[in-house]
Amino acid sequence: MPKANINEQLNLRRTDFPANFRWGSSTSSYQIEGAAQEGGRGESIWDRFTSMPGKIRDASSGAVACDHYHRWPADLDLAQSLGTNAYRFSIAWPRIFPNGRAAKPNAQGLDFYSRLVEGMLERGLEPWATLYHWDLPQALQDQGGWAQRETVDAFLAYTDVMTRHLGDRVKNWITHNEPWCTAFIGNFEGHHAPGLKDFKVAMQVCHHLLVSHGLAIPVIRRNVPDARVGAALSLHPLRAASDRAEDVAATQRHDGLRNRWFLDALYGRGYPQDIWAVLGSNAPQVAPNDMNVIATPTDFLGVNYYFPENVADAPSQGVMQTRVVELENIERTDFGWEVSPEGMVELLARVARDYHPEHIFLTENGSTYDDLVSPDGVVHDVKRRDYLQRHLKALHQILQLGIPVEGYFAWSLLDNFEWAEGYVRRFGLTHVDFQTQQRRLKASGLWYQAFLRGEF
């Protein structure tokens, strides 16, 4: 379909959004940087996990990934060429403290992020730094990882160093990316590093992540004049798989751990009592004052939105006794994730109604499809383009409802290492040929660029 026609049908322009709206793209260190053994970087739990047979679908790792460590100037040029005014990245803790903690940080790691941030500022990209996007130093995991309270102290020391070092230039700080995933995919399902399968451990990890978030806030504020601090949560609108009372109750439980566990705690309500009761002996150890710490006021809520879930009762399934079911005749991405822009409206309306965050940023949203480079050299990813357009339309609707969303970060700038899926799943607006490291904007990226540059 010619460009003009698509955009006429969509009827959406950048000027329909506030002038100071943040438009960006998102990435994370382990997924793009590569250079795993350069610059004094230490081993991360993902280096270790990917070296274990059978953990990664294509037996790959992030050892080279997009080679962003060497190619970052060109990648930032790309982000700038899109017309974005913000860029979200994460810092690899093992580049700063190769063994997790030390009296002195690794100067080469600090320099790398300093240059990266300078590069953003030179290109008019507001830096949004995430402190923890899953690459824990392996040395800390060897001592028990996030299940140990000492890891919280190590995180605070790392946070202190990073915010002192970059705080004059980086004002927007995200403590954790998707703590649900860190805790449960990594420590209960075992599909992500460190690959544990222990629900009780996952609950303790989850609690320590939240405590570390709360304790990091005053550290960041002390070091960064005009800091804005928040966490990026993976949240989902949930639907009962049927009208059966059991499925409705299961959905309530699922919501309790997926969404409310984080939102209730961050917004000062403590952990949801209904879930605490279900957890029994799996409930985490909570020190006096922890819940106050977790509820330390933030400056914004980061929401990563991908898909809704349909939930059924499953008495034989673990502590929570819930199951996510795949309903038929539903539009899905090639990952099997339901495509639901209306779910994003529903989710943000719910968050705004129940928790009243004053500022919200969509810190991730995106889709994966099996892209092919056509003989004409173009990746005609019409499904991803359509996904992006429909979610931006939904975003506009969200703003019209008066919900205070102030920015949108597309996941992702580049195809990259998609964790347990290796390089099989491509989420980029930019195609990366992992043999040659050639980048080329896909049709979705070209459309985002035209939208952001006001070309229609």
Ligand code: IFM
């Ligand atoms: O690639 C991930 C990212 O690291 C965290 N949020 C979801 C993305 C897609 O799965």
